[in-house]
Amino acid sequence: MPRPDLSRPSWWDSDIARDILRDRGVSATGVLGGHPVRLSCEPLLRHDGDGGLLQSVRVQAGRPLARAVVTTLSGASVRSELIPGPAGETRMLVPEVDAPLPVLVELPDLAPGEQVEVLLTPQRHWTLHLVQHAHLDIGYTDPQGTVLAEGRKYLDSLLELCRTTDDRPDASKFRWAVERFFSFENWSANRPPEQVAQFLERVRQGRIELTAMPFNLHTETCSTDELHELLRPVRELRARHGIDVTTAMQTDVPGQVVGLPDVLADSGIRYLSVAHNWAGRAVPHHTGGGALPRLFRWRAPGGRSVLVWRTDTPHGLAYMEGSILGFDESYDRVDDLLPHYLSALATRQYPHEGRGIPGFPVLDEEFKGDPYPWDVLHLRVLGKFADNGPPRRVIADTVRRWNEEWAFPALRTSRNEDFFLDAEARYGDRLETFEGDWSDWWVDGVGAGAVPLAATRDGQAALADAQTVAGHAEILGAAGSGTTASAPEVYRAASLFNEHTWGGGDPWTHGDHGHASGERQWHWKYAQALRAHDDAKTLLDGAGAALGGRLSPREGTLAGFYVTNTCSWPRSETVRLFLPESTVALEDPVRVLDARDGSVLEHTEEAQSNELHRAAGRFLLFRLTEVPAHGAVRVDVVPGQEPPAAPESRSEEPAVLENEFLRVRVDLRSAWIGSVVDKRTGRELVRQDATVGLNAYVYDEYATAGGFNHQSSKTTANGSMHLLASRTAAPPAALVDRFRDATGETLVYECAPAGTERLRVRVHLPHGQARIDLENRIAKPATLTKESAFFAFPFAMRRPDVRMEATGGMTGTGLPVVPGSAQHMRAVRRWVSFAEDEVVAAVATQDAPLVQVGGIAVPYAPYPQSLAQDEPGTLFSWVHNNIWDTNFPSEQAFDHVFRYSVSFGQAPHTSGPVLGMHTAAVGSRPLLAVRALGEESPAPDASYGLLSVSDRRVRVVGLTVPAPGQVLVRLQSFAEEPVACRITPGFSVTEARTADYLGASGDLLTPDEDGATTVGMPVLGTRAVLLRL
Missing domain, CATH: 2.60.40 (Immunoglobulin-like)
Incomplete structure (x- = not known):
């Protein structure tokens, strides 16, 4: 006698969904x-x-x-x-x-x-565009090398599948959409030219579709220039082969950053097909997503838009919507399920109930929205019901047989573009438009790789600096185009890290193939971050040497350095300069002179770290004021009479730091900053009844278990807080050091909070700035226990106006968002600002992009808040977590520093975005000491300025050198209205034209008498200007 199964089937069994679909179809x-x-x-x-x-x-x-x-x-x-x-x-x-x-x-x-x-009942005359593709996870299902090798085989087979269906009716010929342009790049680089030519001919015939985006990314983690660079390979294909790509696909990741529509429009991409996989981690129906149609226009703040089609997990498992209907199996399976699906689609908001759909959160919820209104439908189909699946002919065979049987629904194999052209022709004047950020529900997972993420962010900043310094070099007569020519590979490394596959299907495993190759896949992924970091630093080093070759030291000095500002506003900051022992013996005292007036700059010295294995020398640290925008100030190193003064210790009030602007009190008993007083107004800037103090460490543990695939996707939270197993703040700290030197006042304390082996905090109050610089070094062990760590920044504001830098744009209070966006957390680029009445505050996070504002959510759907009180003026920087049970690392150990800067200003003299970008530049775009390597001169330039902009809300993201004799100025506006911004070069320009970030030039700009040109900046948008020398 057969025995029953040991357990009931999981609610993630797709056969349940199919049975429910059949039941729903009963009339x-x-x-x-x-x-x-x-x-x-x-x-x-x-x-x-x-x-x-x-x-x-x-x-x-x-x-x-x-x-x-x-x-x-x-x-x-x-x-x-x-x-x-x-x-x-x-x-x-x-x-x-x-x-x-x-x-x-x-x-x-x-x-x-x-x-x-x-x-x-009357039935619609449906037209179904079946778009066959493979969802590309670079990893997850196999080690990355295996995935890419199999992908090349897939593209090989496309030619054969096209050829064997050439004699069919057009609707049932084999067609394929290459979901990620990187797949084509990888294949074409490893195939003979004649095979590539055959492939491109099929593209021209409309049988194969190339789409614009190279990867499926967490776009919020890209830099603004990197986001634009993603489209460079498509531009090159268009220029080289005359193939016009009009469509982009974004799959799996449930959300895209606000700057994406502008980037796509810049490259002539009119259409965007997205498949948002909820994976049990996204609940857009809780944040207005039920009001978002499947076909709509997504408009950037500046006005340009793309036409969007979105699948939806409740509409059929995102990109697997066709597979759940049997399109990868047989005609008979489609014949059984497709009619029920279309009936449900025409009568309900979501055809599927929820049970049986892997990744559908909160399975017992009901949905009562409008049904799908149109008669034309885009349906993604896969060759196999799986990620990284192969192309197969079964879909084309099904279409041929279906159309022989039925007049409607009319099925056709299609490209995304075919669907969009059809839908736009039918309904283009009836579609709704939505604007703003479409935030990513999955981006919390990037906190599972805190250290390589920080390395990538450092690399992104260094790459922008490298190209900017190379631009300075080009302007001054050195060759700078080589740096820009080398940049795409560094962008590619950063983007491969930002690509959404961060680990194996079972990331805690140590195998050599399949989902169980977690550790091996993480090594590959981590390497992309290191490549981006190291190669960017290398380019910056080379660009500095090229610039230095055009700069002369003053005769009679030991060395000359040009302290270079790569930002578009004058800056007064601390400079860190390496003085080699080969230039000046370590025991010889030196002085640092400001070449502008010969004044001595008070400095302090730091010894070389790991000195047995690094260049012999020392670091000189000093404050330099008013370094011109995109310019430099020369400092001379000359012999001194005595070493610099030793740092002064402070015995009275050792836990207090003070400068011209701020008085900062550290509460060692709580291991946080308890008070920051603005000395100009006497106002307390830290909320005194906040849950925790400024830079407080908060550590959470959750009552779930690691090492079980997709468990976090199947776990739901509520207001009972049953999943919040523990929450602790840091214990009392020991004072390690307290001193004052040439750069400012510094206090160091240490403690051992939960989840760490130790936490060492360096609080630095620089001279002449209303700013606090923080270095939080966490040493933590690896654990599968579910955990998160935060640093808190509570400001004394009750209802502040919040602004956050996003890739290519800005989000915040009152700014539009696409319905269904994540609201409990997001990843920011560099800064968050708060403004209330006349007080403005900004937090710059150099390493950790994840933030939550006003509270801390339990990180399981539907993300209930967990603090005892709402704190709209408190920012929580989410440093690390290991919440996910697939795709992202399950544990991490590190000894790493997380850097923040906190600045304060007063309105109307500054605004949140201006203070934010200035604060962020302190760590991400520091003043650079470029050694003057040219011939000595009796009177070399004491300073120079190469470029300035007229509006403080507009920043120069960076310069590039697209070709010898050209400099491209990449601009970004944080103004919430259009801006006419004057750009004033400090060098001779023969021609100026509008351009985009990739150097495509447009209208000729007429210069004013002073050589300045005016460019119109869109609302919260990007533009560029191409200058010919």
Whole structure:
């Protein structure tokens, strides 16, 4: 006797979803002769041979049927015929109705004379565009090298699949959308030119579609220039082969950053097909997502837009919506399920109930929105019900057979572009438009790789600096184009790290293939971050040497350095300069002179770290004021009489730091900053009744278990806080050091909070700045225990105006967002600002991009808040976590510093965005000491300024050198209205043109008498100007 299974099936079993879909399709039930009968009106229509159409009613009676008698309620006969249906059932064909018509159905094979009533309803004349693709995870299902190798085989097979279906009707010819342009790049670089030419010919024929985005990314983690650089390979294909790519795809990741529409529009991309996988981690229906149509226009703040189609997990498992209907299996499976799906789509907001859909969170929720309104549908189909699946002919075979059977729905194999052209022609003037950020529900996972993420962010900043310094060099007569030519590979490394696959399907594993190759995949992923970091630093080093070769030291000095500012505003900051022992012996004292007036700059010295294995020398640290925008100030190193003064310790009030602007009190008992007083106004800037103090460490543990695939996707939270196993703040700290030197006042304390081996905090109050610089060094062990750590920044504001830098734009209080965006957390680029009344505060986070404002959410859907009080003026920097149970690392150990700067200002003299960008530059774009390597001169330039902008809300993201004799100025506006911004070069320019970030030039700009040109900046947007020297 067979025994039952050990357990019931999981609610993630897709067969459950299919059964529910069948049940939802039932229009009427009855009992005829003791036999239960179910009747389902189907959206299937067949030509009747006389110019009309017949529509289908599916009859489920437990066995095939041969006869049916159909009459109206008044007794009039209705034509009917029976044909075989799916799985031994029967279909009854009746004339198409254009209004609801109740009829009586007699099935003599079951019970002569007995009838069941069913309401015949008008059916849509559907057109279905089936877009076959493979969802590219670079990793996850196999080690990355295996995934890429199999992907090359897939593209090989496309040519054969096209060839073997050439003689078919157009609708059933094999077609394929290459979801990620990187797949084509990787394949074409490893295939002979004649094979690539064949492939491109199929692209021109409309049989293969190339799409614009190279990867599926967490776009919020890209830098603004990196986001634009993603489209460079598509631009190059267009220029080289004349192939116009109009469509982008974004798959899996549920959200895209606000700057993406501008980036796509810049490169001529009109359409965006997205498939948001909820994976149990996204609940957009809790944040207005039910109001977001599947076809709409997404507009950037500056006005440009793309036409968007979005799949939806409730509409069929995101990009696997076709597979759950059987398109990767057989015609018979589609014949069974597709009619029910279309019936549900026409009558309900979500065709599927939830159970059986892997990744559908909060499974017992009901949805009561409007059904899908249009008759044309985009449906993604895969060769296999899996990620990284192969192309197959089964879909094209199904389409051919289907269209031979039915007039409607009309199926066709399509490209994304085919669907968009069709939909736009039918409904383009009736579509809604939405604006703003479309935040990423999955981006919390990046906190599982805190250290390589920080390295990538350092690399992004260094790459912008490297190209900018190379631009300075080009302007001054050195060759700078080589740096820009080398930059794409560094951008590529950063983007490969930002690509959404961060680990194996089971990331805690140590195998060599399949989902169980977690550790191996993480090594590959981590290497991309290190490559981005190291190669960017290398380019910056080379660009500095090139610039230094055009700069002269003053005769009679030991060395000369040009302290270089790569930002678009004058800066007064601390400079850190390395003085080699080969230049000045370590024991010889030196002085640092400001070449502008010969004044001595007070400095302090730091010894070389790891000195047995690094360049011999020392670091000189000093404060330099008013370094011109995109310019430099020369400092001279000359012999000194005595070493610099030793740092002064402070015995009175050792836990207090003070400068011209701020008085900072550290509470060692709580291991946080308890008070910051603005000395100009006497105002307390830290909220005194906040849950914790400024820079407080908060550590959470969660009552779930690691090492179980997708467990975090199946776990739901509520207000009971049952999943918050523990929450602790730091214990009392020991004072380690307290001193004052040439750069400012510094205090160091240390403690050992939960989740760490130790936490050492360096609080630095620089001279002449209303700013606090923080270095939080965490040493933590690895653990599978679910955990998160935060640093808190509570400001004394009750209802502040919040602004956050996002890639290519800005988000914050009152700014539009796309309905369904994540609201409990997000990843920021560099800064968050708060403004209330006349007080402005900004927090710059150099290493950790994840933030939550106003509270801390329990990190399981639907993300209930967990603090005892709301704190709208408190920022929580989410330093690390290991919440996910797939795709992201399950544990991490590190000894790493997380750097923050906190600045204060006063309105109207400054605004939140201006203070934010200035604060962020302290750590991400520091003043650079470039050694003057040219011939000595008796009177070299003491300073120079190469470029300035007129509006403080506009920043220069960076310069590039697209070709010798050209400098491209990349601009970004944080103004919430259009701006006419004057750009004033400090060098001769023969021509200035508008341009985009990739150097495509536009209109000629007419310079003013002073050489300045004016460029129109869109609202919260990006533009560029191309200058010819």
